[in-house]
Amino acid sequence: MIPDDALVTATWDDLIERDGQALALSGNDVSLLSELATAAVLFCAEGDATVSAIAAHLEELFGAPEGADTSAAVREVLTTLQNRGVVSITG
Amino acid sequence: MPWESGTAFRVLIVDAGNQGRSAVGERLLRRHLALNGIPADVIRVTSAGLNADDGLRMDVGAAAQVERLGGNAHGFRTRSVSAAMVEAATMLICGTWWEREELCIRYPRARGRAFTLSEIAHLYEELAVAAPIFDHPRLLDSRLRSSEVPDDFDLPPWEEFEERIVAVCDAIDEATRWIAEIWASMVPHHPQPKADGEEAAEPTCTLDAFGVAVAITCGGSAHEALSIAGKRAWGRCVVEDREAEADLTIVVDPDPDVLADARLTGALAYQDVDTALHHLSSAVTVRAIEARVGQLIMMHAAGLAGPDGSVVGFVAPSGTGKTTLSRTLGAHYGYVTDETLAVAPDLTVLPYAKPLSVIDALTHVKEQWGADSLDLAPLPDAPLRLTRLVILDRRENGPSTPVLTRLGHLEGIAMLAEQLSYLSKIPGQLHALSDLVDAVGGLSLLTYRDVKTVLPLMPVLLAGSRR
Numbered sequence: 001m002i003p004d005d006a007l008v009t010a011t012w013d014d015l016i017e018r019d020g021q022a023l024a025l026s027g028n029d030v031s032l033l034s035e036l037a038t039a040a041v042l043f044c045a046e047g048d049a050t051v052s053a054i055a056a057h058l059e060e061l062f063g064a065p066e067g068a069d070t071s072a073a074v075r076e077v078l079t080t081l082q083n084r085g086v087v088s089i090t091g
Numbered sequence: 092m093p094w095e096s097g098t099a100f101r102v103l104i105v106d107a108g109n110q111g112r113s114a115v116g117e118r119l120l121r122r123h124l125a126l127n128g129i130p131a132d133v134i135r136v137t138s139a140g141l142n143a144d145d146g147l148r149m150d151v152g153a154a155a156q157v158e159r160l161g162g163n164a165h166g167f168r169t170r171s172v173s174a175a176m177v178e179a180a181t182m183l184i185c186g187t188w189w190e191r192e193e194l195c196i197r198y199p200r201a202r203g204r205a206f207t208l209s210e211i212a213h214l215y216e217e218l219a220v221a222a223p224i225f226d227h228p229r230l231l232d233s234r235l236r237s238s239e240v241p242d243d244f245d246l247p248p249w250e251e252f253e254e255r256i257v258a259v260c261d262a263i264d265e266a267t268r269w270i271a272e273i274w275a276s277m278v279p280h281h282p283q284p285k286a287d288g289e290e291a292a293e294p295t296c297t298l299d300a301f302g303v304a305v306a307i308t309c310g311g312s313a314h315e316a317l318s319i320a321g322k323r324a325w326g327r328c329v330v331e332d333r334e335a336e337a338d339l340t341i342v343v344d345p346d347p348d349v350l351a352d353a354r355l356t357g358a359l360a361y362q363d364v365d366t367a368l369h370h371l372s373s374a375v376t377v378r379a380i381e382a383r384v385g386q387l388i389m390m391h392a393a394g395l396a397g398p399d400g401s402v403v404g405f406v407a408p409s410g411t412g413k414t415t416l417s418r419t420l421g422a423h424y425g426y427v428t429d430e431t432l433a434v435a436p437d438l439t440v441l442p443y444a445k446p447l448s449v450i451d452a453l454t455h456v457k458e459q460w461g462a463d464s465l466d467l468a469p470l471p472d473a474p475l476r477l478t479r480l481v482i483l484d485r486r487e488n489g490p491s492t493p494v495l496t497r498l499g500h501l502e503g504i505a506m507l508a509e510q511l512s513y514l515s516k517i518p519g520q521l522h523a524l525s526d527l528v529d530a531v532g533g534l535s536l537l538t539y540r541d542v543k544t545v546l547p548l549m550p551v552l553l554a555g556s557r558r
Contacts, residue, residue, distance in 0.1 A: 014520035016501070021507075023501045025521050028229060029203070030508040032501055083199035 002075050004052040006091040010044040017042070026085030033086070036062060037077055044087055051078065051089075097137040100224050100278070103180035105194055109140025109149040112186035112259065116208060118162040119264050123271035128354035133278050134224075139172035141193055156260035177201050180211040183226045184208050188242035204228040206235065212266040213240035215273050218409045219448060219457070221373040221430055222391065223380055224277050226512050230391075233408055233509050246528060274357055276374040279381060296321070297335055298328040300379035301387065301433035301441035306335035308370070310353065311344030311491075317364050324368055324461040327426075327444035339379040342369045368459040372445055376431055379443070384513045387433045387441065388527060391510040392480075393417045394427030394440060398421065398552040400473030402440045404432045405537070406510050407483035412542065414447050416483065419542045420469035427475065431512075438530055440475035479552050480528065481537045482506050489540035493548055496536045502527070503534030 012024040023039040024067045033041060036058060043049055043057050055074040065073045081087045104122065106113040125135055149157070149168040152428035154164035170176075177183065177198040183205040185191035195202045206214070206228075214231045217238060222230060244262035247254040294306035296317050309317045321331060340358040344350055346428075353360035359374055361367040380389055392406040393413040407413050411429075417429035428443040435441065446459035482498070498506065504524050507512055517523050528534055539545055 013515060014522065016521045016525050018500050021501055023504055023521055024434075025508075025515065028225075028513075028515050030505055030521070031513070083202070085123045085200065 002051055002078065002089055003091060004050065004055075004071065006042075006051050006089050007048050008044050008051060008054060008078060009088045009090070010041060010086070011050045011088045012041070012086050015041070015045075020040060024084075024086045029085055031081075031084045031086055033081075037081060037086075040074070040077055041081065051075065054078070093531050100134055100137045100274075101179055101181045102184060103135065103172075103176055103182075104138040104184045104186075104208075105141060105172055106186035106190050106429075107140055107142050109138055109143035110147060111153050112263065113138040113140060114149040114167055114169070115153050115157055115166075116163075116184065116263050116267065117185075118157045118164060118167070119160060119260075120267040120271065120329075121269045122160075122162045124274070126351065126354060127275035128357050129271065129275060129278055132450055133507045134274060135193075137170075137176075138304050139170045139176055141172055141197070143169045143171045145169060145171055152256055153260070156256065160260060160264045172198075173199055180204065181225060183208070184211060203232045206231060207242045208263060208266050209241050209243050210235060212269055214238075215270065218274075218407070221376040222277065222379050222409075222444060222512055223279070224274055227277075229509060230408060234410070249272075251523045269385075270371075275354070277377045281287060282429065292340070294335065294338065296325075297330050297333050298325055298375055299330045299333070299443075299452065300328065300375050300445070301336060301383065301389075301431070301443045303379040303382040304330060304333040305375050305378050306338040307375075308338070308340040309343070310340055311342035311349060311360070312346075313343035313364060316341045317341065317367055320364050320368060321371065323464065324446035324459045325460045326463050326552055334456040336382050339371075339374050339378060341367055341371055341374075358359075360535075363457060368446070369448070369457060370461060372430075372448065376443075376445070380512050383433065385516045385518060387435055388517055388523065389431055389433045389512045391430065391505065391512075391526045392432035393429045394432045394442075395549070396425035396427050396440075396471055396475055397549075398471050398473070399551045400475050401473050401478040401547070402427055402432075403479045403481060403552045404434075404440075404477060405481050406507060406509060407485075409496075412483055412485040416542050418447055418449070418465060418467070420456065420546060420549060421462070421465070421485045423471040423546065424468055424553075426462050426467035427470065432477075434477050434527065438477045438527070440477050440522055442475060444470075477527075478554075479535075480507070480531050481535050481552060484536050484538040485542070486538065486540060489538050491540060491544065493537055493544050494541035495548070495551075496538065498534045498536055500528065500533065504528055507534060 003039050012026050014025040023035045044080040055071050103115040104113040121135045149167040157164040191205050202485050246258050251492050295309040298305045342353040342360040350360035373451045392404040394402050414429045431440045444462045446461050448457050449460045
């Protein structure tokens with residue numbers, strides 16, 4: 001499991017944002033990001049952020065997910081972003 | 092040179108133990124690439140196993156099969172797959188679907204680049220792709236998501252073990268031979284050193300592909316037949332007195348030894364003119380794309396022009412209706428291209444009136460037909476400018492009247508990006524695409540069943556962003 005203090009770094013090559021959503025280019029792969037994923041990625045782009053800081057930021061913007069743990073939901077989003085080459089997670 | 096010298100297309104073949112299928116695949120694919128004159132620094136083939144012990148020899152039976160099929164089994168040692176190997180690979184080839192799934196579960200970054208060998212062979216047969224090989228994993232994955240191809244070869248049951256081994260190795264040999272032949276026409280240009288005193292042959296003709304002059308030299312005992320057929324098919328692209336930016340040599344000869352020698356010099360070589368013309372089309376396209384990487388936006392799209400030079404681009408993967416659409420609409424509107432639409436940052440369109448690949452109704456063989464032979468309309472006497480981009484969505488059960496649906500900006504760009512060559516090399520990358528899409532008034536999805544019903548829509552489409 002990704003620890004709370006793992007550091008998340010934005011690794012995309014280019015990103016365009018419109019109406020809260022974003023499109024990220026990593027290598028030759030293009031990923032269409034949800035509003036939640038966009039907010040997470042933009043937060044990391046301001047400077048490396050820990051998983052817990054990202055979770056707090058997203059909870060502030062979108063509220064806590066109903067019937068689910070915020071931290072677990074954020075880890076799932078970050079894992080998907082990592083698999084698409086949009087962010088890297090260390091620690 | 093746009094292609095980064097030293098950047099090989101890296102193929103990693105994966106199975107469970109790296110002593111059977113993947114080892115055989117590695118050695119046979121290397122053999123067929125070499126027979127096609129493709130150096131190891133252009134396409135690098137290695138293998139590994141999901142559960143392999145490092146440093147073991149190839150299975151004795153597998154090694155015997157490699158030797159039987161003309162390959163070299165010497166010096167092979169097993170390797171266990173690692174994240175670094177997967178990350179470095181451009182394309183991952185697995186023995187079976189469960190090995191592919193296991194690989195993607197362990198290394199999610201493999202998804203979108205991992206296929207079984209059977210899938211790749213079938214997808215290439217369906218796609219008739221004409222794009223640089225670095226684009227192939229994305230194009231094959233896109234096609235795989237919308238089609239059903241066998242994920243394994245048709246093999247005897249396990250009870251017939253010996254027959255099964257022979258059959259699987261024959262299938263690997265056939266598939267790797269086929270893949271190597273396809274890649275030969277689409278690998279980055281790799282000129283071979285000329286022998287001392289050897290002079291370059293005079294080109295047979297020069298072709299223009301979206302502004303890139305490609306010199307073609309025909310060789311072999313059938314060079315005259317190839318030259319005549321080639322000039323007929325490529326009539327609208329033939330140019331005089333242009334300095335070539337790229338070149339290729341293509342040889343047609345019935346003698347396998349002549350073909351083998353020609354391939355070792357970097358030439359494309361085939362036994363008959365029809366096959367040569369088919370691969371020539373891909374080769375010219377790829378040479379031209381390589382020459383304009385980072386300068387033009389080059390998309391898999393057909394283009395048709397109105398009388399004032401307005402061009403509608405119809406974006407779609409290979410094998411999904413662009414050629415049929417070009418042929419039908421091209422009877423009335425200027426034929427720009429049926430495969431690669433090249434657009435400059437100021438929206439200027441550079442034409443590429445290549446031959447159209449048409450399946451003969453009787454023989455079911457694909458033939459290359461020139462735009463003049465198909466009586467397609469010439470280009471207007473006006474500068475060509477992109478005014479509309481449409482993504483094609485042809486469906487067997489589609490609407491009898493075509494439906495044009497406006498796509499969301501990001502959603503549309505995501506779909507367009509799948510059909511671009513070298514997106515990461517375009518200055519401005521996604522921002523450049525976003526500007527292009529805005530400049531043509533957004534992207535639309537055109538859902539239709541019969542291309543004839545699209546014809547009445549053309550005036551609306553050509554009006555484009557002017558409306």
